[in-house]
Amino acid sequence: MDCFEVIGGTPLQGEVEVAGSKNGTLPLMAAALLSNESSQLDGVPALRDIHTLAELLSSLGLNTRFVAQSLQLVPSGQDLWQAPYDLVRRMRASVCVLGPLLARTGHASVPLPGGCVLGVRPIDLHLRGMESLGAKVDLAEGCVLATAPKGGLPGGEVDLSGPRGSTVLGTANVLMAATLAKGESVLRGAACEPEIVVLIDFLNSAGAQIEGGGTATLRVQGVDEIHGLKGNVPPDRIEAGTLLLAAAMTRGHVKLTRCPVPQLQALLDTLELAGVPLERGSDWVRVHAEGAIFRNPVIQTAPYPGYPTDLQAQWMAFATQAEGTTLIREGIYPERFLHAAELVRLGAQIEVSDGSARVHGPTRLSGAPVLASDLRASAALVLAGLVAEGKTVVKRVYHLDRGYERLEEKLSSLGASVRRVVDEMGP
Ligand code: EPZ
Numbered sequence: 001m002d003c004f005e006v007i008g009g010t011p012l013q014g015e016v017e018v019a020g021s022k023n024g025t026l027p028l029m030a031a032a033l034l035s036n037e038s039s040q041l042d043g044v045p046a047l048r049d050i051h052t053l054a055e056l057l058s059s060l061g062l063n064t065r066f067v068a069q070s071l072q073l074v075p076s077g078q079d080l081w082q083a084p085y086d087l088v089r090r091m092r093a094s095v096c097v098l099g100p101l102l103a104r105t106g107h108a109s110v111p112l113p114g115g116c117v118l119g120v121r122p123i124d125l126h127l128r129g130m131e132s133l134g135a136k137v138d139l140a141e142g143c144v145l146a147t148a149p150k151g152g153l154p155g156g157e158v159d160l161s162g163p164r165g166s167t168v169l170g171t172a173n174v175l176m177a178a179t180l181a182k183g184e185s186v187l188r189g190a191a192c193e194p195e196i197v198v199l200i201d202f203l204n205s206a207g208a209q210i211e212g213g214g215t216a217t218l219r220v221q222g223v224d225e226i227h228g229l230k231g232n233v234p235p236d237r238i239e240a241g242t243l244l245l246a247a248a249m250t251r252g253h254v255k256l257t258r259c260p261v262p263q264l265q266a267l268l269d270t271l272e273l274a275g276v277p278l279e280r281g282s283d284w285v286r287v288h289a290e291g292a293i294f295r296n297p298v299i300q301t302a303p304y305p306g307y308p309t310d311l312q313a314q315w316m317a318f319a320t321q322a323e324g325t326t327l328i329r330e331g332i333y334p335e336r337f338l339h340a341a342e343l344v345r346l347g348a349q350i351e352v353s354d355g356s357a358r359v360h361g362p363t364r365l366s367g368a369p370v371l372a373s374d375l376r377a378s379a380a381l382v383l384a385g386l387v388a389e390g391k392t393v394v395k396r397v398y399h400l401d402r403g404y405e406r407l408e409e410k411l412s413s414l415g416a417s418v419r420r421v422v423d424e425m426g427p
């Protein structure tokens with residue numbers, strides 16, 4: 001098992017390009033199940049989650065092949081509709097195959113993904129949505145079994161709003177099912193995240209009829225079939241945000257290119273409130289934080305265009321370097337604070353209670369071995385290591401490899417001392 005050895009204290013400097021988006025690519029891959037034609041996605045990041053979904057799609061009769069940064073998805077002509085538990089349990093986003101399988105074959109059997117370190121993470125909104133489109137949904141032996149009426153899903157009125165706003169993958173899932181429905185569907189309370197807008201653009205280019213992308217109401221006129229999906233996946237807003245926070249907290253000077261600037265509005269505004277000097281263009285951002293003193297704006301995570309929960313852990317690492325007490329409220333996953341205890345091992349002063357954290361700063365962090373609990377928590381620990389005195393060893397970086405493409409190489413190219421090594425001590 002690999003770990004990262006990070007020696008802190010070097011301000012990041014230089015220029016780096018943002019990779020393709022993990023959360024943008026996953027629903028596009030699942031959407032390739034909707035078509036009888038081959039799909040090709042370009043600029044796909046080399047990530048563990050992408051490979052896991054590719055394996056799952058192959059088990060469902062969609063052959064996948066990586067050629068450099070392109071992913072080809074070629075239907076084998078077999079109408080397989082039962083997703084194997086061994087693959088689904090590895091990644092929650094696997095639930096995204098439910099909608100396309102149901103729409104194309106009339107059946108889908110997908111094991112319930114179960115909870116994860118972010119909390120319980122139900123899929124009730126996905127299932128309610130499929131029922132509203134006319135599917136029969138049963139739960140048995142840990143599996144969801146969804147069946148369309150003879151002749152296909154009729155389509156219908158769907159409400160996707162849940163206790164914490166909409167659901168991103170739930171919107172993608174129901175939208176994909178509605179694409180091939182017999183009639184019109186209206187999805188209310190839909191997620192407005194950029195990843196949903198991208199999915200709609202790709203589907204419409206392939207012949208789907210979907211209106212309202214980027215708003216809470218989507219109108220879908222079902223079509224009989226769509227072509228293969230083709231195009232470039234967009235840059236990853238969460239990788240971009242992570243790199244910007246790394247540049248800021250090391251008081252570095254970094255230009256980020258191929259940067260999805262409009263999608264990062266909430267982060268960029270908050271960085272400016274925190275006193276981080278920034279310049280931005282249409283697709284680049286430059287942080288020049290040499291000698292900056294950081295303030296402590298309140299962070300409240302919320303659905304897009306609010307501050308993203310996937311950048312909450314990284315902000316917590318940043319907040320250890322800001323003056324005074326930073327209040328962080330987690331509005332999407334109230335239990336997403338496992339990184340706090342590990343940051344405390346590095347010397348951070350953090351209290352967590354009732355879905356909020358208070359970070360008292362600035363603190364001089366000092367290197368230590370720490371355990372990554374999930375993808376974004378791992379990134380936060382690496383960021384903390386970049387400013388800690390001495391050596392920080394971040395264990396279980398397989399979490400990080402799920403969503404960051406060669407992060408150690410990107411940070412090293414900016415002058416950081418980050419090394420991937422085999423963890424001799426084990427997990
Ligand atoms: C997506 O997960 C992302 N994953 C997550 O990124 C991200 O944290 C999350 O959206 C929120 O932005 C992918 O895109 C692959 P949700 P998703 O359904 O769609 C509740 C990362 O680090 N809810 O929008 O599964 C849920 O419990 C990952 O890259 C229900 O109550 O999240 C949560 O409180 C982690 N019932 C809220 O809604 C449901 O049926 C939002 O979850 C579904 C969700």
